[in-house]
Amino acid sequence: GAARQLARWARENGDLEAVGRTRALAANLLAHPLLAGAGTLTAHGTDLAFRRRSCCLYYRVPGGGVCGDCCFAR
Known part of the structure; x- marks a missing residue:
């Protein structure tokens, strides 16, 4: 998803702070x-x-x- 891609981009560009912010944003959105x-x-x-x-x-x-x-078992 979008959060995964943002975190991947940040990690690949050495911005671990942005990885943490992305994780926090995704968690906050999913807590709505x-x-x-x-x-x-x-x-x-x-x-x-x-x-x-x-x-x-x-x-x-x-x-x-x-x-x-997917929610189906793999």
Whole structure:
């Protein structure tokens, strides 16, 4: 997602402070009442990952496959 890409860019450019700010921003956004419980944000070192709890149904589109934060077990 967007937060992962921002954190990756910051890490690749040596800005670990920006990685931390990105992580904090993502956590704050996902704590909002409209998004709370929508998924799980995890951090592994400087990498971020989000896994949704609901299905986007992208797999039902012809040739769609699954999305990057798919809730289906892999």
